[in-house]
Amino acid sequence: MPEKPDTEMVEIFIMGKKYEVPKGLTIMKAMEYSGYQYVRGVGCRGGFCGACATIYRVEGDYKLHTDLACQTTVQDGMYLTQLPFTPAGREKYDIKEINLDTNPLLDLYPELARCVSCNTCTKTCPQDLEVMDFVNEAIRGNIKKVAELSFDCIQCGLCAARCPAEIPHHHVGQLARRIYGRYQAPDSHHLENRVQEIENGKFDEELEELAGLSKGKLEERYENREIQE
Amino acid sequence: MQELPYYPGCSLKDTANNFETSALKTAEELGFDLEELPRWNCCGTVYSLTDDNLMKQLGPIRNLVHAQSHGYDRLYTLCSMCDNTLKRANLLVKEDQDKLKKINAFMDQEPDYLGEVEVRHFLQLLRDEVGWERVRENVKNPLNDLNIAPYYGCMLTRPREVGLDDPHDPSVFDDLIEALGANPVDFAYDSECCGSYNTVDKAEVVLDKTETIINGARKAGADLMITSCPLCQFNLDSRQVDLIEVAPSHEPLPVLYFTQLTALAFGHPEACQFSENSVDPTTKVEPVKNPATER
Numbered sequence: 001m002p003e004k005p006d007t008e009m010v011e012i013f014i015m016g017k018k019y020e021v022p023k024g025l026t027i028m029k030a031m032e033y034s035g036y037q038y039v040r041g042v043g044c045r046g047g048f049c050g051a052c053a054t055i056y057r058v059e060g061d062y063k064l065h066t067d068l069a070c071q072t073t074v075q076d077g078m079y080l081t082q083l084p085f086t087p088a089g090r091e092k093y094d095i096k097e098i099n100l101d102t103n104p105l106l107d108l109y110p111e112l113a114r115c116v117s118c119n120t121c122t123k124t125c126p127q128d129l130e131v132m133d134f135v136n137e138a139i140r141g142n143i144k145k146v147a148e149l150s151f152d153c154i155q156c157g158l159c160a161a162r163c164p165a166e167i168p169h170h171h172v173g174q175l176a177r178r179i180y181g182r183y184q185a186p187d188s189h190h191l192e193n194r195v196q197e198i199e200n201g202k203f204d205e206e207l208e209e210l211a212g213l214s215k216g217k218l219e220e221r222y223e224n225r226e227i228q229e
Numbered sequence: 230m231q232e233l234p235y236y237p238g239c240s241l242k243d244t245a246n247n248f249e250t251s252a253l254k255t256a257e258e259l260g261f262d263l264e265e266l267p268r269w270n271c272c273g274t275v276y277s278l279t280d281d282n283l284m285k286q287l288g289p290i291r292n293l294v295h296a297q298s299h300g301y302d303r304l305y306t307l308c309s310m311c312d313n314t315l316k317r318a319n320l321l322v323k324e325d326q327d328k329l330k331k332i333n334a335f336m337d338q339e340p341d342y343l344g345e346v347e348v349r350h351f352l353q354l355l356r357d358e359v360g361w362e363r364v365r366e367n368v369k370n371p372l373n374d375l376n377i378a379p380y381y382g383c384m385l386t387r388p389r390e391v392g393l394d395d396p397h398d399p400s401v402f403d404d405l406i407e408a409l410g411a412n413p414v415d416f417a418y419d420s421e422c423c424g425s426y427n428t429v430d431k432a433e434v435v436l437d438k439t440e441t442i443i444n445g446a447r448k449a450g451a452d453l454m455i456t457s458c459p460l461c462q463f464n465l466d467s468r469q470v471d472l473i474e475v476a477p478s479h480e481p482l483p484v485l486y487f488t489q490l491t492a493l494a495f496g497h498p499e500a501c502q503f504s505e506n507s508v509d510p511t512t513k514v515e516p517v518k519n520p521a522t523e524r
Contacts, residue, residue, distance in 0.1 A: 103243075117270040117288030123338055136270045140239045164284065 010076040027054055027069040027080060041084030047071045050154030053083040066158045067126045086157030088168035098179055103141035109172050112139050114165035121159035121169055127152050131159050131169050138172050144184055146176035234301040235263035236292060238272055238311035240459035247502035252307050252351060252488040254500035258367055259359055266295055272311040283332055289318035290332050293346045294339055303347045305354060309384035309458035315348045316391035350393050352401050361408040369496035371410030378414045378446035378454040379403050382461040383422055402455060405487060409494040416449035418442040423464040439468045443482050452513045453483040455490050462486060467507040483510035
């Protein structure tokens with residue numbers, strides 16, 4: 001009989017089934033520890049891709065919590081389920097043919113007008129974004145503000161799963177950021193200038209010199225490089 | 230400058246921007262700085278009459294929670310619909326503690342609303358706090374000889390519990406028009422419904438109402454009309470353009486926000502954004518002597 005590891009364990013429930021897992025694991029690692037293998041609902045494991053949306057409740061608390069499985073550690077008495085995908089409608093559009101005379105966000109997502117400002121989306125967001133605020137701005141047609149407020153959205157879709165008005169907030173935010181980027185954001189002249197400089201061969205000589213160095217010389221250069229403090 | 234907490238509402242940030250710019254300027258001239266309530270959300274648009282579903286009361290009540298959290302005991306409005314929705318939701322929870330408890334329990338991650346914020350329309354500020362005498366003193370550009378039809382619509386005066394004037398014989402616009410040096414026009418349709426949201430899918434209903442109301446004002450001798458509701462303004466102003474298509478003999482009448490009139494009388498036509506009005510008001514208001522632009 002294998003010895004029990006000398007680690008503090010917590011009791012969790014994965015889709016209703018009880019498991020004992022070491023304290024301190026993330027939900028994602030705890031599920032793998034319990035024998036589950038992720039095929040979908042996993043991505044970067046670093047809190048950026050939004051693939052591992054999780055809904056859970058802790059025994060004794062009425063709240064349904066939402067988070068990312070790769071970012072949240074397990075607690076004793078956690079009831080878990082994974083939500084790798086929210087079937088929220090995403091409209092097709094041609095970004096080159098957006099009509100800015102009307103409100104393109106409302107034109108493509110008229111369900112925005114069903115919002116009653118219940119704030120459930122904001123309470124749900126694992127990124128702590130002010131989701132309801134950007135839905136309100138979307139209704140008012142303030143694309144720049146929607147782009148700003150939704151900037152850190154990772155498209156996990158949990159807001160859309162819980163919204164009583166069935167709004168696909170994450171798709172609305174993404175559309176706003178695309179429209180803003182194409183039509184409203186100031187042009188980045190320093191970037192254009194730099195690209196032009198490179199095309200004109202500004203760095204060709206240095207690059208050629210580096211390419212001609214031996215491995216040893218290259219290592220020496222690397223070791224002695226100037227680092228900006 | 231006295232700072233006053235102010236709730237703009239969605240229309241003033243979008244189609245009724247001329248309402249906001251003219252109101253801010255009007256307030257400034259009277260010594261008030263309208264301070265926009267941070268993180269306000271939609272008022273709910275139309276007050277929900279559904280008795281057993283409080284979801285639609287969350288929006289208006291959260292705005293009052295924001296006001297309360299900033300230490301405000303009052304919140305000033307401009308849009309008649311926002312004013313109506315916020316006041317009625319406020320009244321609902323003040324009179325029904327069970328409903329207030331339920332709403333507070335739902336919004337359990339936000340502070341409880343205590344029911345102590347008062348919603349006031351900008352017209353109440355002018356009439357009850359500033360007073361018509363002080364309004365008159367601020368007029369730099371008297372609107373002499375202009376005949377102006379006051380259009381109250383539904384939301385400003387009804388229902389009586391939240392209305393800011395007598396629903397059957399309102400006078401606040403009449404008094405304002407007089408204070409600005411113009412003549413209020415008495416006409417039969419000053420509280421007639423404009424057709425409201427029929428404008429979305431039954432525009433013909435609105436065209437019919439617009440024709441009745443505008444022609445009623447014209448027959449009574451009006452040069453222009455004022456209102457405080459962005460939906461009424463859209464129906465009575467922009468829909469006249471559609472009306473002319475089906476009734477080419479229709480003579481258009483400009484429909485202004487009351488704050489465009491005050492900003493103009495206070496010598497600030499630049500704050501009025503008249504170019505945003507569908508029926509050009511400048512043909513009527515241009516002959517008025519304007520010290521601000523003449524200088």
